[in-house]
Amino acid sequence: MVITSLTISAGAGGKKGEPDANKTESKTITPVEISKVDAKWLNGDQPKLLTAMASSGTSKEQLNGSSMDVKAVLGGWHAQAVGQYKNYIYVAFSSGKVSSDKVEASKSVKMGEFAKLWIYNTTSKQGKLVELEKGYPHPCSIQITGNYLTIAIEAEYGVSQAALGSTREARSMAKIFDLSKDPNCSVEAGRITQEGMNSGGAGLTYHPGQKCWYMLMDQDMPNGKVAVYKTANENLNSWQKTPIAYYNRFGSGAGLNLITASDNSIWGLYYDTSHENLPSFSKVQMSSDQVMLFKLITPGGKPVESREVFTQIVNIEAPKIEAAGELLASRPGMRFGAGFRYENGKMEVLTCQRNMAKEFYINRTKISDAKKTQVMFVNMATAKGEIYCNSVSNTKQKYHEERNQTESWSGVLQSPVKANINYFGAGSVSKGGFGSFAKALPKWSDAIEKTTSAPMVLFYLEGTKDVVGKMVEFTPTKSTDKKRK
Numbered sequence: 001m002v003i004t005s006l007t008i009s010a011g012a013g014g015k016k017g018e019p020d021a022n023k024t025e026s027k028t029i030t031p032v033e034i035s036k037v038d039a040k041w042l043n044g045d046q047p048k049l050l051t052a053m054a055s056s057g058t059s060k061e062q063l064n065g066s067s068m069d070v071k072a073v074l075g076g077w078h079a080q081a082v083g084q085y086k087n088y089i090y091v092a093f094s095s096g097k098v099s100s101d102k103v104e105a106s107k108s109v110k111m112g113e114f115a116k117l118w119i120y121n122t123t124s125k126q127g128k129l130v131e132l133e134k135g136y137p138h139p140c141s142i143q144i145t146g147n148y149l150t151i152a153i154e155a156e157y158g159v160s161q162a163a164l165g166s167t168r169e170a171r172s173m174a175k176i177f178d179l180s181k182d183p184n185c186s187v188e189a190g191r192i193t194q195e196g197m198n199s200g201g202a203g204l205t206y207h208p209g210q211k212c213w214y215m216l217m218d219q220d221m222p223n224g225k226v227a228v229y230k231t232a233n234e235n236l237n238s239w240q241k242t243p244i245a246y247y248n249r250f251g252s253g254a255g256l257n258l259i260t261a262s263d264n265s266i267w268g269l270y271y272d273t274s275h276e277n278l279p280s281f282s283k284v285q286m287s288s289d290q291v292m293l294f295k296l297i298t299p300g301g302k303p304v305e306s307r308e309v310f311t312q313i314v315n316i317e318a319p320k321i322e323a324a325g326e327l328l329a330s331r332p333g334m335r336f337g338a339g340f341r342y343e344n345g346k347m348e349v350l351t352c353q354r355n356m357a358k359e360f361y362i363n364r365t366k367i368s369d370a371k372k373t374q375v376m377f378v379n380m381a382t383a384k385g386e387i388y389c390n391s392v393s394n395t396k397q398k399y400h401e402e403r404n405q406t407e408s409w410s411g412v413l414q415s416p417v418k419a420n421i422n423y424f425g426a427g428s429v430s431k432g433g434f435g436s437f438a439k440a441l442p443k444w445s446d447a448i449e450k451t452t453s454a455p456m457v458l459f460y461l462e463g464t465k466d467v468v469g470k471m472v473e474f475t476p477t478k479s480t481d482k483k484r485k
Contacts, residue, residue: 032234034146034206035342039261046476047293048369050312053349054455054474055372057412058315058365063089064125080254081337082352082362083142083149088183089362091118091352092139092151092337113137115153119184130185132175140218141201141337143257147180148189148236152202152217152256172199174217176236190236192229194219200249201256201337206234209264210301215239216258216268224249225484226256228296228303245303246484250292257340258296266297271338274313277472279460281319281380284406289315289338289351306482313456313474315365316376318408373417374456376410379403381461383425386444392416392451416453421469423447423461 041049081092093116114131115138121127132139136153143150155171173193181187192202192215200218207214213231220227227243255271270292278286291314294307339350347367353360379385384404391397394414401409422444447461447469454473461469 032146032206032208034260035345036208036260036262036264037267037342037347039263039265042259042261042265042267042293042295045478047310047312049347049367050291050293050310050314050476051455052347052367052369053291053314053365054312055370055374055412055415056365056367057374058363060361061364063120063360063362064127078354079352080139081142081151081339082350083144083339084341084343084350085144085147085149085179085183086343087122088179089120089122089350090142090144090149090185091120091360091362092116092142093118094138115139117151117185128184133173136171136173139337140199141203141254141256142339143203144179144339144341145204145206145258147178148204149177149179149185150202150204150215151175151177152199154198154200170196170198172197172219174199174202174204174215176204190231190239192217192239197221201254203256203258203268205258205260205266207260207264207266207297207301209299212301213239214258214266214297216256216296218249218256221249247296247307248481248484250309255338257338259340259342264299264301265295268292268294268296269340270294277474278316278458279378279380279462279470281406281462283321284319284380285321286319286378287317288313289317303483306480309479309481310476311479312476316410316456316458319378319380319406371415371453372412373415373452373454374410374412375417375419376408376456376458377401377403377419377421378408378458378460379405379423381405381423381425381467382464383423383461383467385421385423385447385461387459388420388422389413390418392418416451417457418449418451419457419459419471420449421447421459421461423467423469425467 041047078094079091080094083090114134115136117130117132119128119130132153136155138154140152140154152172152174155169173191175188176190177185178187178189197219198221202215202217204213204215211234213236215229216226217229218226225246226249228245229239230244232238232240250270251272257269259267259269261267272290274288274290278288280286290311292309292311294309295304297303341348341350349365350362352362375389377387382405384402386402387409389399391413393416397413399411403409424442424444447467448471450471452473454475456474458472459469461467
């Protein structure tokens with residue numbers, strides 16, 4: 001834990017939006033308390049944090065849908081982000097009302113809609129809806145750092161929902177709430193506004209050595225940038241108006257988190273979706289969650305000149321029909337704002353389903369350090385398939401699963417893991433008997449037999465007449481980029 005306190009002089013005579021050290025009015029800042037992740041989890045060519053994310057199992061947790069005002073969220077409302085503070089779970093929803101059908105497509109209009117935050121108490125099993133900021137109906141990410149919740153929100157749509165190619169007004173902000181004073185987000189501790197720019201996410205963390213806060217905020221989407229903001233001191237209302245550095249934007253921006261390491265360096269976690277190395281069949285598709293980990297701030301508090309970006313696939317979704325609505329509703333949750341939680345020495349990632357309903361679920365991945373492998377088997381062939389899967393080092397972990405076309409199975413086993421994949425179908429038969437007793441008998445055929453210690457591995461069958469088995473091992477990959485002007 002990091003616990004500090006400081007008495008500061010608040011500024012008022014500098015540039016607009018920036019602190020000024022000339023003013024002598026003093027106040028005592030509330031002690032800052034955050035958890036720091038061991039730097040050993042973040043360094044190396046195969047960062048332990050990414051390996052653990054990919055090889056840790058995920059549980060599904062149902063929240064009490066009756067605690068929602070369902071009428072207020074039906075008709076276009078979608079979950080965009082999730083986070084947790086103590087026994088409170090926070091789910092951000094975008095406004096279901098984009099614009100009025102009566103507005104001509106060529107005209108813009110400000111509807112004054114609100115993004116909403118659903119706050120669910122896991123102890124009382126009750127929840128409430130909180131409106132965030134008028135004119136900002138689209139939330140993008142949540143991060144909870146110590147006692148503070150940061151949420152990025154974007155401006156409203158400017159043209160008719162019915163119009164093709166409707167655009168959103170470019171305006172965004174990150175709001176920071178002090179949950180220690182009110183877990184229902186009524187106390188705002190600070191904010192950053194970005195006029196003329198959208199934002200897909202914002203991550204916040206504290207630097208104990210510099211005694212200040214840093215935020216990485218998505219901005220300027222057409223030019224593909226993210227900006228690093230810094231406070232002048234421990235006060236979350238002392239943000240310097242001009243960013244101290246810019247870097248390349250990876251993707252959507254949702255699910256952006258910052259982490260303070262035990263050596264006081266600051267790291268970013270960026271979530272996105274990928275279809276890379278995933279099989280497809282006819283109109284059936286698969287998608288995956290990938291996490292990007294990179295050092296952003298040195299232990300001395302300076303933005304790095306060059307980022308080493310490690311990318312890891314950490315979750316694979318079961319095959320879905322290739323229809324926009326189906327894929328959007330059921331694709332992995334990290335794309336819509338996963339929350340990295342480090343509380344009481346325990347790390348986990350929270351994701352949630354996209355569509356709000358009376359039965360609402362979050363996925364909880366508890367990150368643990370162990371030599372494990374997450375296995376997925378998918379049958380994308382026109383044949384019946386089976387997998388014999390076992391842990392080489394733990395004889396108790398043995399599985400035999402049979403799957404029809406587009407069906408899947410997944411599990412987490414102690415590494416290394418051995419898998420034997422077989423299939424049978426119309427093209428896999430043997431002739432038997434004599435004379436009138438001759439008939440075709442189904443016969444299982446070998447497709448693939450492999451052993452792996454990768455944190456995540458995908459086994460799959462594909463093909464029609466010539467069925468083949470394949471294995472894809474997902475391990476961290478590294479790329480580099482430089483700080484932008």
